Amino acid sequence: MAEPVVSVQGLVKRYGQAAAVDGVTLEVQKGEIFALLGPNGAGKTTTVEILECIRKPTAGTVRVLGHSVSDPGGPAEIKKRIGVLAQEFNTLGRLTVTENLEFFAGMYDSHVDVGDVLDLLGLREKAHTRFAELSGGMKQRVGIAAALVNDPELVFLDEPTTGLDPEIRRATWNVIRELRSKGRSVMLTTHYMDEAEALADRIAILVRGKVAAMDTPAGLISDSGISRTLVFTNAAEGVFGTLRRFFDDVSMEGADVVVPYRDMRDIQVAIGAITERGLQAEVQMRSASIEDVFLKLAGFRITESGDAR
Amino acid sequence: MRVYVVFKAITRNWLHSRSGLFFSFLFPVVFLLIFGSVFGGSSSSLPLTVQNNDVVAGAPTPVSVSFIVALNSTRVLSVSMLPAGSNVTKYVEDQASSFGGDPRVLVIPSGFAADIAAQEPVNLTYTSSPSDQLAGQVEGVVSEVANSFNFQLAQKQPLVGLASVSASVRPLNEVDYYMPGLIAAFMMTNGVIGLTNVATEFKRTGLTKRLSATPLTKLEWILGNVLSQTVLAMALAAVMIVLGAALFHTSVTVDGYTVAILVSGAIMFSGIGMALAGLVKDPEAAAGVGNAIAFPMMFLSGTFWPLSIMPGFLQAVARVLPLTYFSEGLRDSMVVGNAHAALLNLAATTIFAVAFIAIGAWATRWQEG
Numbered sequence: 031m032a033e034p035v036v037s038v039q040g041l042v043k044r045y046g047q048a049a050a051v052d053g054v055t056l057e058v059q060k061g062e063i064f065a066l067l068g069p070n071g072a073g074k075t076t077t078v079e080i081l082e083c084i085r086k087p088t089a090g091t092v093r094v095l096g097h098s099v100s101d102p103g104g105p106a107e108i109k110k111r112i113g114v115l116a117q118e119f120n121t122l123g124r125l126t127v128t129e130n131l132e133f134f135a136g137m138y139d140s141h142v143d144v145g146d147v148l149d150l151l152g153l154r155e156k157a158h159t160r161f162a163e164l165s166g167g168m169k170q171r172v173g174i175a176a177a178l179v180n181d182p183e184l185v186f187l188d189e190p191t192t193g194l195d196p197e198i199r200r201a202t203w204n205v206i207r208e209l210r211s212k213g214r215s216v217m218l219t220t221h222y223m224d225e226a227e228a229l230a231d232r233i234a235i236l237v238r239g240k241v242a243a244m245d246t247p248a249g250l251i252s253d254s255g256i257s258r259t260l261v262f263t264n265a266a267e268g269v270f271g272t273l274r275r276f277f278d279d280v281s282m283e284g285a286d287v288v289v290p291y292r293d294m295r296d297i298q299v300a301i302g303a304i305t306e307r308g309l310q311a312e313v314q315m316r317s318a319s320i321e322d323v324f325l326k327l328a329g330f331r332i333t334e335s336g337d338a339r
Numbered sequence: 340m341r342v343y344v345v346f347k348a349i350t351r352n353w354l355h356s357r358s359g360l361f362f363s364f365l366f367p368v369v370f371l372l373i374f375g376s377v378f379g380g381s382s383s384s385l386p387l388t389v390q391n392n393d394v395v396a397g398a399p400t401p402v403s404v405s406f407i408v409a410l411n412s413t414r415v416l417s418v419s420m421l422p423a424g425s426n427v428t429k430y431v432e433d434q435a436s437s438f439g440g441d442p443r444v445l446v447i448p449s450g451f452a453a454d455i456a457a458q459e460p461v462n463l464t465y466t467s468s469p470s471d472q473l474a475g476q477v478e479g480v481v482s483e484v485a486n487s488f489n490f491q492l493a494q495k496q497p498l499v500g501l502a503s504v505s506a507s508v509r510p511l512n513e514v515d516y517y518m519p520g521l522i523a524a525f526m527m528t529n530g531v532i533g534l535t536n537v538a539t540e541f542k543r544t545g546l547t548k549r550l551s552a553t554p555l556t557k558l559e560w561i562l563g564n565v566l567s568q569t570v571l572a573m574a575l576a577a578v579m580i581v582l583g584a585a586l587f588h589t590s591v592t593v594d595g596y597t598v599a600i601l602v603s604g605a606i607m608f609s610g611i612g613m614a615l616a617g618l619v620k621d622p623e624a625a626a627g628v629g630n631a632i633a634f635p636m637m638f639l640s641g642t643f644w645p646l647s648i649m650p651g652f653l654q655a656v657a658r659v660l661p662l663t664y665f666s667e668g669l670r671d672s673m674v675v676g677n678a679h680a681a682l683l684n685l686a687a688t689t690i691f692a693v694a695f696i697a698i699g700a701w702a703t704r705w706q707e708g
Contacts, residue, residue, distance in 0.1 A: 121544075136344030
């Protein structure tokens with residue numbers, strides 16, 4: 031197998047006594063979208079900034095694109111070949127989108143045509159608008175465009191869709207998928223479960239500076255041991271009692287009756303018991319989500335704003 | 340190359356900023372207009388005391404009198420007389436100890452007229468204080484008059500009409516005298532307050548951090564900012580000099596020394612701005628720190644009045660302030676025409692400039708701890 035584009039072993043970042051990153055080990059393979067998923071303060075940004083060579087690690091080995099971030103010449107080599115979207119991207123507000131992208135392109139010895147990234151991000155119409163006059167979503171898009179001007183092999187996206195409305199989020203996801211289809215590797219951080227699940231080939235769940243689990247989304251779900259459930263909505267009285275005779279762990283979620291199942295036979299039994307007694311209910315099969323996995327691993331949920339709840 | 344990219348982008352960004360333009364450009368110009376209309380009318384002349392010892396039979400010789408008339412008619416000098424035979428050394432000491440007194444005494448020796456008539460060389464004695472910034476200027480005028488006098492004598496022309504020498508001498512007015520101070524003060528505030536604010540704003544918005552993740556080095560970033568500020572400062576100086584000449588008929592000298600000192604000073608103050616932006620961690624505090632440094636420096640550096648009238652301990656303070664050397668250097672080159680002193684001050688500002696840029700490079704974080 032080719033050398034991973036990111037290889038982190040035992041990474042520690044301490045501020046005084048507190049460890050922001052506490053022994054993270056992970057690898058990102060070429061061409062994959064890798065998500066660091068966790069609440070605010072879990073150490074996502076610190077980890078990514080160490081990979082971007084703008085923050086020093088306290089301990090551990092960090093290699094990016096074959097260079098160590100701690101070698102004297104490492105950061106200079108790495109910086110040429112990575113693209114970076116920082117949280118809440120900001121640039122020169124009184125310059126136009128094009129002027130700003132030319133500014134970033136000017137930082138690299140070789141760069142792509144600014145017009146190409148404008149097209150890729152759908153920014154053509156806004157090419158001559160001043161950055162300060164753009165909406166939040168458009169600013170973020172300019173940030174992604176700026177991360178692509180040097181045609182990077184590896185792109186770091188720190189919270190790429192935080193604060194964006196759903197439509198723009200989905201458009202941004204498509205851009206990120208397009209990067210993968212062009213053979214680029216992407217490492218993103220997010221506190222959105224759906225984003226990690228929808229985009230990432232692999233996810234590392236980061237809790238309090240530690241990797242709680244790391245796998246593909248499907249692998250995380252099946253390894254979590256969280257069973258799939260049947261959910262009976264609009265259930266008539268008696269559904270709960272009937273199911274209790276066949277299953278031990280029937281529960282109520284609001285007005286819904288919820289039954290975990292292991293296989294087809296369980297489904298047959300449950301539905302058979304209800305129809306035999308002529309009870310009315312609508313039934314849905316629900317598989318576990320990354321959210322369930324996260325809740326089980328971390329013991330808390332993440333709010334819309336990214337905080338632990 | 341990256342320095343130029345940074346220079347181009349931040350200069351363009353700055354030029355679109357109305358408040359930046361106002362405080363860095365228009366405010367100084369408005370200040371100059373107000374200042375000029377207050378002081379512009381009065382054309383001050385330089386005091387010179389003359390002792391005429393060329394007295395024959397109780398009356399000054401006609402030749403010596405016509406020399407004094409020639410001095411007076413330059414309109415640059417205001418001539419006052421010291422009685423013949425009195426003690427010049429004592430007069431100089433008395434004058435030096437009085438407020439604001441810069442004694443300049445020209446002695447016309449006894450036998451002046453007789454020697455000229457006999458075609459013998461004759462020496463005038465000019466005494467001035469070494470701390471007198473304008474002494475060289477006065478000496479220059481006297482020497483012009485003397486040259487012209489010799490020329491007229493050689494041509495056997497009548498001695499009248501010597502007033503023509505005034506044409507080759509720059510009359511100095513108040514605005515002339517203050518012009519270097521105004522330029523120095525505003526270049527200083529633009530660097531120390533203006534650039535500090537701009538650079539901390541880049542830090543606050545995260546632009547500096549974002550750029551640190553590109554191949555741009557921090558020295559390139561600092562030099563790009565310094566270059567931008569330097570070009571703006573030169574433009575400001577040019578506008579002020581041209582406006583001064585057009586509206587207040589100033590006639591300051593702008594030569595190679597002037598340009599060199601302006602460039603060196605602009606780099607020095609931009610260096611201070613970048614150093615402060617790097618040193619002050621809290622962006623909110625940066626504006627306050629810039630002001631707290633700029634305003635005392637403006638008044639302690641002899642920008643608007645001669646250092647010699649300040650108490651000794653404040654003069655000592657002034658000697659460590661970079662603005663002192665810059666405004667003295669500008670005055671040396673623009674007003675006094677003293678190239679030697681200008682060079683010394685140029686050397687001092689250049690050393691300060693390099694030092695501040697080094698501090699800026701040391702204090703600016705390109706990788707967080």
